[in-house]
Amino acid sequence: MEDLVESILDYIRSDYTDYAIMINGEWGSGKTYFWNNKIRPKIESMQLNGKRFTPIYMSLYGISNLEEISKKIFIETTQLMDKNLKKFMESSGVSTIPEYAKTGLDMANFFGVTQNGDRIDYGDFFSTDDKVLCFDDLERANVDVIDILGYINNFVEHDHIKTIIICNEKELSTKLKNSNLEMKTFIATYLLDKQNELNTKTDKPMVERIRDTIEYVFDKANDYERIKEKLIGETFEYAPEFNYIINGLLMRYEKYPELIRFLRENTNLIISTFNKSGTRNLRILKHSLTNFKKIFDMVNKSYPNTNNRVLQTILIFTIAISFEIKSGKITKDKFVNINNNEEYKAILVSSRVFMDNRQFYIKEFDNNYYYNFKAEYRFFKFIEIYVRTRIFDMKVFKENMEVIRNTVDTDQLPAYKRLLTEEYWKISDDQFKGVIEEIMDDVKNGRIELINMVKIFAYFSYFVKKDLINYDMKTIKSVFLNGMNISSLTSSYCDNVEEELSRIALEEEQSEDMDEILNYFNMINTKLEEKMYMEKAEEIFKCIPMKMEMFYDKFDKECMEIPIFKYYDVFQMFQRISCASNEDIVTIKEKLLDRAERYSNKLQDELPNLKKLKQIMDDYIDGKEPTIKIVILQEFANELSNVIKEYNKNGKGKHEEVYTDFIENEIENNNERSFDNKVENNNALVHYNI
DSSP: OHHHHHHHHHHHHOSOOOOEEEEEOOTTSSHHHHIIIIIHHHHHHOEETTEEOEEEEEEOTTOOSHHHHHHHHHHHHHTTTOHHHHHHHHHHTOOSOOHHHHHHSOHHHHHSSEETTEEOOHHHHHOOTTEEEEEEOGGGOSSOHHHHHHHHHIIIIITOOEEEEEEOHHHHHHHHHHTTHHHHHHHHHHHHHHTTOSSOOOSSOHHHHHHHHHHHHOOHHHHHHHHHHHHEEEEEEOOOOHHHHHHHHHGGGTTOHHHHHHHHHTHHHHHHHHHHTTOOOHHHHHHHHHHHHHHHHHHHHHOTTOOHHHHHHHHHHHHHHHHHHHTTSSOGGGGTTOOSHHHHHHHHHHHHHSOOOTTHHHHHHHHHHTTTOOOSOOOOHHHHHHHHHSOOOHHHHHHHHHHIIIIITTTOOOHHHHHHHSOGGGSOHHHHHHHHHHHHHHHHTTOSOHHHHHHHHHHHHHHHHTTOSSOOHHHHHHHHHHHHHHHTTTOOOOSOHHHHHHTTTOOSSOOHHHHHHHHHHHHHHHHHHHHHHHHHHHHHHTTTTTOHHHHHHHHHHHSTTSOGGGGSOHHHHHHHHHHSOHHHHHHHHHHHHHHHHHHGGGOGGGHHHHHHHHHHHHHHHTTOOOOHHHHHHHHHHHHHHHHHHHHHHHHTTTTHHHHHHHHHHHHHHTTTSOHHHHHHHHHHHHHHOO
16 A cells, blocks of 8 residues: 555656656545545645645546536635635634535635635745646446546646546446437437448347447547546555554544444454445445444343344444445345344255255355354344344334344343254254154153244254164154144244245155145144134124224225135124114125125135125015115125126136035925024024124
């Protein structure tokens, strides 16, 4: 780095130059920091033949015309002529005027004939051999780069002013090729058409022909190279000393004693994680450290005794995920479906144990950033949300930290969770037998959630193949099947089976034993689904007729796309509807038709029960004297016919056979008692069994 500094200073010291120099480097790599902290101070302290140099820095970011550059140069030079301003800057220890302050200064004073009563020394304007111009962010200007370089060439070739240009040539090249691309494509297509080459058959693809025409007609890249060759005498590749710059970044936290102590102690960890990111973007590192300050403060405030290893892992994860998201390596939603550390580690374990490449990115992320760094808890959902959305979710934060406090810091994970969340080879030989026995005991007694039973069986199958456990598959399978029966009494329905099982990387060609376990799980899970919906149906339909507002709210939110009528007794359904007010009966009727028109393809399973309901209504109404209630129920039954038609459009009558069987059974079983009597005798239950 010192060699680069000296090379630039040699250019400044040269008696005569008619060229500029360029400092080229990636975005965020610290080029501006290098100018402000390494080059500028050296130039200001230089004295050559009794003459001191005045560096004038200008960022071209957002510049939209050449006049703005002239104005910037004028402001930068005239600020040094104003005695009062210069006196204030010297007394305040300020070397440059902030941009916002320049805007607020009296422009009339700047552009007037006098400054604070003193006449301008025109010699200052004509003196060029003591000025050093620095133009930064060339690629970010909104003016044609060729025009800017031509403008700068006036200072260099005619006035021989020392000039330094800072830019990212890689981005500059992309900008030159992609500017006004739509217009260029249109003109290139027009030219090909005029030359009768648009429809001419050739081996060269049309896209390539258009691209070649664009490059021929609008060859800005060559224009840039020509003017660069004329203007730029030397190009220096900026390779920053990251250790030096990172230490500089940490200085901004000096007024936070606990934070700076932790950061100083873990500087090597910061530098290592930064290097592993594969970028040279110090700007992202700066943002990630700002994020970490917020996280560090929240952890220290709410969980002051957090393990130092956990804090180190939080630091690594904050920097790592900031680089992954902000540098554009991944889409922001790459981690969205991972909800906690347990799921994260389950993905890692399955990908390593079973050589699963479906979660390749997660494995690479972990291998890269946590290489040679051992930590049990290394995915923090609250940090992922914070970096991705800029929202600090206190609920998720507390959930994550409570898990850390109760598991990682106390090392009390159940054996089966250890197996699912960490590589089995991390379990010592002395512990492995005990872990297996503890898991088998939990399986026998059904103490493990049903979906986790399937995952653990996959691992046990693997262990049997590797002769790591002394059980035969027949015994293990029997234990698991019995354990699944017991577990089903307390387990919940799993609605994301594929996602859950993808984390254990089931083999392409599954064994018959694994197939049997999966089939048995699916059978139990289906029953759990029915149980869940029956409970939901009971909860929702019990709101009729006394809690209709609650019924409407729950029905609209939870039942529009679920065949909920399949899971409730049809006779009780009719009793409740018939006891509702006429207005509510009309509302329910309208909801059913609207629901059928929108979601009938998802509601096919409830078709038999809706047909039963219509039959019960028709039998109840038959022969009765018309009243408002009877007329409303008749309209409800008629509307059910329309609902059934909507279902049949998608189901194509697949339930007709089931419905026919039901009618025949009901006629046979109820020949001594009509539907009407059955309903009348039970109407009272609706009022007392809400």
